[in-house]
Amino acid sequence: MISDNLIPLFMIMSSFLPALMIFGLAEERKNLRRSLNLIGVVSTLAFVVYMFSGVYQGHHYETRFPLLPNIDLVLLAGPIALFFGALSSVLWFLTTVYAIGYLEGSPHRSRFFGFFSLCITATLGVAFSGNLITFLIFYEMLTLVAYPLIVHRGTEESRLAGQSYLMYTIFGGALLLLGTVWLYTLTGTLEFTPRGFIENVDEEHYFALVSIFILLITGFGVKAALVPLHGWLPLAMVAPAPVSALLHAVAVVKAGAFGIILVVYEVFGVEKAADMGLTQPLAVLAAITIIYGSVMALYQDDLKRRLAYSTVSQVSYIILGVAIVGPIATIGGVVHLVHQGVMKITLFFTAGNFAETLGIHKVSEMNGVGRRMPLTMTAFTIGALGMIGVPPIAGFISKWYLGLGALQADQEWVILILIGSSLLNAGYFLPILYRAWFLPSPEKWPHEHNFGSRETSLMLLIPPLITALLALIFGLLASSPYSPLEWVKLIASREFY
Amino acid sequence: MMQFIMTLPWAIMLILFPLTGAIISFLWSKQGNKIGLVTITFVLISVIFLAWSIIEQDVYLHTIGGWDAPLGINLYADGLSLVMLIMTALVGLGISIYAISYFSADQSKRFWPLWLLIIAGLNALFLSSDIFNYYVALELIGLAAVSLTALGNTRKAFLGAMRYLLATLLGSLLYLFGVGLLYHGFGSLDIATLSRNVQSTPVLWVSFALMGGGLLLKTALFPLHFWLPPAHSSAPAPVSALLSALIIKSSFYILIRLWLSIFGPLGDGTVESIFGLLGAGAILWGSFQALRQTRLKLLVAYSTVAQIGYLFLAFALAMSGGSIAWNAVVFLAFSHALAKSAMFLVVGNLLRFGGHDEIIHLDRVAQRLPITTAAFALAGISIIGLPLSGGFIGKYFLLESALLQEQWGFVIILLLGSLLSAAYIFKVISHFFTPSSTPHDSKIIPANMEWAALLLALAAILLGLFSSSVLSIVDIGSPFELEGEKL
Numbered sequence: 001m002i003s004d005n006l007i008p009l010f011m012i013m014s015s016f017l018p019a020l021m022i023f024g025l026a027e028e029r030k031n032l033r034r035s036l037n038l039i040g041v042v043s044t045l046a047f048v049v050y051m052f053s054g055v056y057q058g059h060h061y062e063t064r065f066p067l068l069p070n071i072d073l074v075l076l077a078g079p080i081a082l083f084f085g086a087l088s089s090v091l092w093f094l095t096t097v098y099a100i101g102y103l104e105g106s107p108h109r110s111r112f113f114g115f116f117s118l119c120i121t122a123t124l125g126v127a128f129s130g131n132l133i134t135f136l137i138f139y140e141m142l143t144l145v146a147y148p149l150i151v152h153r154g155t156e157e158s159r160l161a162g163q164s165y166l167m168y169t170i171f172g173g174a175l176l177l178l179g180t181v182w183l184y185t186l187t188g189t190l191e192f193t194p195r196g197f198i199e200n201v202d203e204e205h206y207f208a209l210v211s212i213f214i215l216l217i218t219g220f221g222v223k224a225a226l227v228p229l230h231g232w233l234p235l236a237m238v239a240p241a242p243v244s245a246l247l248h249a250v251a252v253v254k255a256g257a258f259g260i261i262l263v264v265y266e267v268f269g270v271e272k273a274a275d276m277g278l279t280q281p282l283a284v285l286a287a288i289t290i291i292y293g294s295v296m297a298l299y300q301d302d303l304k305r306r307l308a309y310s311t312v313s314q315v316s317y318i319i320l321g322v323a324i325v326g327p328i329a330t331i332g333g334v335v336h337l338v339h340q341g342v343m344k345i346t347l348f349f350t351a352g353n354f355a356e357t358l359g360i361h362k363v364s365e366m367n368g369v370g371r372r373m374p375l376t377m378t379a380f381t382i383g384a385l386g387m388i389g390v391p392p393i394a395g396f397i398s399k400w401y402l403g404l405g406a407l408q409a410d411q412e413w414v415i416l417i418l419i420g421s422s423l424l425n426a427g428y429f430l431p432i433l434y435r436a437w438f439l440p441s442p443e444k445w446p447h448e449h450n451f452g453s454r455e456t457s458l459m460l461l462i463p464p465l466i467t468a469l470l471a472l473i474f475g476l477l478a479s480s481p482y483s484p485l486e487w488v489k490l491i492a493s494r495e496f497y
Numbered sequence: 498m499m500q501f502i503m504t505l506p507w508a509i510m511l512i513l514f515p516l517t518g519a520i521i522s523f524l525w526s527k528q529g530n531k532i533g534l535v536t537i538t539f540v541l542i543s544v545i546f547l548a549w550s551i552i553e554q555d556v557y558l559h560t561i562g563g564w565d566a567p568l569g570i571n572l573y574a575d576g577l578s579l580v581m582l583i584m585t586a587l588v589g590l591g592i593s594i595y596a597i598s599y600f601s602a603d604q605s606k607r608f609w610p611l612w613l614l615i616i617a618g619l620n621a622l623f624l625s626s627d628i629f630n631y632y633v634a635l636e637l638i639g640l641a642a643v644s645l646t647a648l649g650n651t652r653k654a655f656l657g658a659m660r661y662l663l664a665t666l667l668g669s670l671l672y673l674f675g676v677g678l679l680y681h682g683f684g685s686l687d688i689a690t691l692s693r694n695v696q697s698t699p700v701l702w703v704s705f706a707l708m709g710g711g712l713l714l715k716t717a718l719f720p721l722h723f724w725l726p727p728a729h730s731s732a733p734a735p736v737s738a739l740l741s742a743l744i745i746k747s748s749f750y751i752l753i754r755l756w757l758s759i760f761g762p763l764g765d766g767t768v769e770s771i772f773g774l775l776g777a778g779a780i781l782w783g784s785f786q787a788l789r790q791t792r793l794k795l796l797v798a799y800s801t802v803a804q805i806g807y808l809f810l811a812f813a814l815a816m817s818g819g820s821i822a823w824n825a826v827v828f829l830a831f832s833h834a835l836a837k838s839a840m841f842l843v844v845g846n847l848l849r850f851g852g853h854d855e856i857i858h859l860d861r862v863a864q865r866l867p868i869t870t871a872a873f874a875l876a877g878i879s880i881i882g883l884p885l886s887g888g889f890i891g892k893y894f895l896l897e898s899a900l901l902q903e904q905w906g907f908v909i910i911l912l913l914g915s916l917l918s919a920a921y922i923f924k925v926i927s928h929f930f931t932p933s934s935t936p937h938d939s940k941i942i943p944a945n946m947e948w949a950a951l952l953l954a955l956a957a958i959l960l961g962l963f964s965s966s967v968l969s970i971v972d973i974g975s976p977f978e979l980e981g982e983k984l
Contacts, residue, residue: 023867066965067885067964067965068890068893068964068965068968069965069968107864108864111863111867136884137884137885140883140884141884141885144874144878144883148863148930151927151930154861154863154864154930154931154932155931156931158930159927159928159930159931162927162930163923163927166919166923166927167920170881170916170919170923171916173883174912174915174916177893177896177912178896178908178912181893181896181897181900182900184897185897185900185901
């Protein structure tokens with residue numbers, strides 16, 4: 001019988017070890033590489049599912065390893081960890097399938113898939129961290145292993161994008177480290193605790209705590225692309241499509257948002273943070289980011305850049321939900337972690353399909369693409385409508401709870417932000433849908449590949465169809481047991497008295 | 498059987514093996530590679546057994562010939578010495594594996610005797626407990642190192658070696674004057690005896706000024722670092738690696754020992770503050786210079802100047818912060834030795850690969866030398882202090898210590914230093930991925946040269962993961978307690 005406490009470690013290892021093996025593979029060993037990838041993906045998923053059912057039955061999974069005096073490396077399967085972990089491992093599975101199809105025949109695949117796997121190792125580490133130092137370690141690992149993916153193409157443009165990515169994230173990392181160590185000198189512990197672990201800190205350290213909050217939020221805000229720390233994200237669009245999908249929906253951006261969730265709920269405690277007057281400025285910052293991202297998205301002709309600015313805007317819904325303070329807003333914000341994930345990954349998959357199949361990179365080239373690639377475009381449409389907040393797609397549920405939560409917390413101005421943002425979302429997504437479905441297609445696509453009777457290769461087609469379906473199901477069946485919404489309600493009940 | 502093995506004098510063998518190896522490889526110079534590898538393997542085994550016996554039985558003390566101090570020579574090893582010996586053996590192994598393919602037959606003849614002599618000197622130094630033996634070992638190491646620096650046989654190498662020779666001789670001379678004064682004043686060379694006898698007199702502080710000055714010069718603390726970049730950047734790759742990784746640490750080790758046992762307890766904080774300021778200066782100046790370099794080898798050399806600064810910050814932070822800062826020093830010194838030697842070996846690979854080390858003209862290195870690239874990246878992670886690496890643990894301790902004492906100036910220096918080092922490391926890495934405007938064909942690099950660099954870098958990373966074991970070793974004999982008692 002394997003000790004339950006090693007399960008989180010095994011889960012991490014089941015993507016880490018295949019990654020190491022993949023690095024060692026020669027470029028042409030395609031089948032072995034695929035098998036390793038799939039073994040890693042499937043076993044990771046299996047561990048996550050196993051822990052899910054175990055936690056339901058009251059089991060406790062915690063790997064602990066001494067690092068420094070009084071500081072351990074801790075991997076812990078709590079409700080919020082499983083929530084983010086499940087999202088990451090499911091979407092990673094689909095992204096891996098997609099990436100295998102997308103990179104067919106391109107060079108340096110061993111390097112690519114190695115780092116791709118390491119990305120998920122780091123993301124799961126982030127998800128399952130039991131204290132702030134473990135979180136920080138995996139968070140920095142994620143920064144580093146995503147870098148080779150961003151510069152994967154090896155062009156001058158990708159080098160510059162990678163450079164700007166690192167400048168932002170390393171700077172953010174330095175602030176995080178400072179905030180973390182400073183916090184440790186005040187509290188003597190860094191273990192995540194529902195409702196926070198700072199209540200024993202003296203009143204005289206109020207100023208220090210405020211500074212620490214600002215440092216941590218700024219540090220995480222870099223990856224969560226909070227304005228004005230979002231500059232790296234649109235540039236990073238030079239990376240291959242599966243990387244963009246992974247960065248936006250699962251790994252890098254989400255890790256930042258997840259960090260903010262943890263700082264507010266499990267480090268400071270949301271009510272304590274609100275008492276200290278820290279959440280209101282955060283809400284305002286999130287609101288500004290939501291509007292700014294949407295406005296910028298309106299002006300982008302490049303499809304992926306438009307989606308990137310849309311991410312800037314959408315991720316801040318999560319932060320807004322956190323910062324409104326209140327159980328219902330919390331539900332809206334945290335559940336958007338998953339909802340935005342499935343919708344945005346659908347959009348990036350489909351954008352990749354347009355580029356790979358027809359050579360389309362720009363919105364202005366998308367006339368009539370719905371008739372040429374109906375399935376892909378259907379998936380895109382579901383994702384886009386979900387982003388706007390059209391019921392019954394998942395995005396509607398998030399916005400509904402955010403709105404209700406704002407009313408409950410007497411923050412009526414948030415409603416205006418939500419309406420404004422939805423209008424802007426419609427403003428940049430509906431023209432795309434109109435072009436794709438209702439305008440005549442051009443005589444010749446920019447760069448067309450032929451996939452026989454299908455609209456594109458199956459490995460590129462199936463992942464977005466599944467994620468689009470998930471976006472629908474998460475909305476339609478939101479109140480059935482095991483849905484993301486129900487799980488988030490459980491999480492929220494732990495964070496409020 | 499085990500009992501018997503434990504009683505063997507492993508510490509003495511640590512000095513005798515490399516000394517014998519040096520003599521044999523000099524006499525039988527054709528077989529230098531084999532003799533060198535065998536010797537370094539024996540050294541590694543001896544360190545393992547010495548470590549085992551120290552962990553089991555506490556501090557090691559051996560009086561050679563049965564004559565106790567102050568008359569005889571003592572070999573002494575506590576946790577700090579042990580960590581330094583392990584560092585020497587690991588880096589020594591990495592460099593030796595690299596060197597067997599690096600040198601031409603002619604250079605190889607001269608390399609092995611000198612290199613094994615250096616290992617013997619380093620081991621002797623880390624096992625010594627009296628200030629004159631320190632001098633002997635230091636002089637031996639210094640002269641052998643200068644000769645190795647000139648091994649490249651170029652005009653530039655001679656100039657670099659010449660400057661280095663002057664610096665190291667002047668440093669030893671100053672140190673020797675200090676030893677003389679101290680002996681004259683307090684009648685002993687043994688550190689333990691001295692630490693009981695010394696009083697805060699002018700003689701004491703003049704001798705400290707002499708010894709300290711000499712050691713600072715040898716350690717190349719800003720602004721006495723002028724000799725380091727030319728020497729470290731013009732030497733052959735394995736020599737640069739051993740200069741930066743080990744030689745610098747030997748003089749720093751003496752400084753720490755002297756400070757903790759003899760001078761520190763009597764000081765009033767002036768020296769610590771000065772060291773802290775110079776350290777901060779070194780971090781900023783070294784990092785800034787590294788960032789400006791267009792040649793990789795010079796960049797790595799200036800990075801050493803900056804990293805030495807961190808070691809000296811610890812003096813200021815330990816003044817009222819206790820042993821956290823000294824633990825930081827152990828991690829920083831150890832991880833720097835591993836990471837920096839890996840980096841210089843990487844530079845050696847790149848020089849052979851493309852025939853140059855112009856950073857912006859690096860040509861698709863990541864694609865063609867993935868192992869070398871990984872080595873540089875991992876070493877860089879440790880140098881920057883990103884988690885989880887030995888460098889991270891070291892900088893974490895320094896940061897914690899600075900925050901506990903609310904020394905905001907040092908906090909800013911620490912963060913700024915890390916950001917600057919990230920800037921210069923990633924400047925290099927980003928050019929690993931792109932093609933150059935003047936593409937060149939790839940030359941084959943022997944596998945052991947790539948792997949030696951990677952394993953050293955990997956060790957720097959693992960040092961972070963196993964930090965709690967390293968800390969428990971360092972604690973043996975509580976080398977940092979004297980300073981703690983002052984609190």
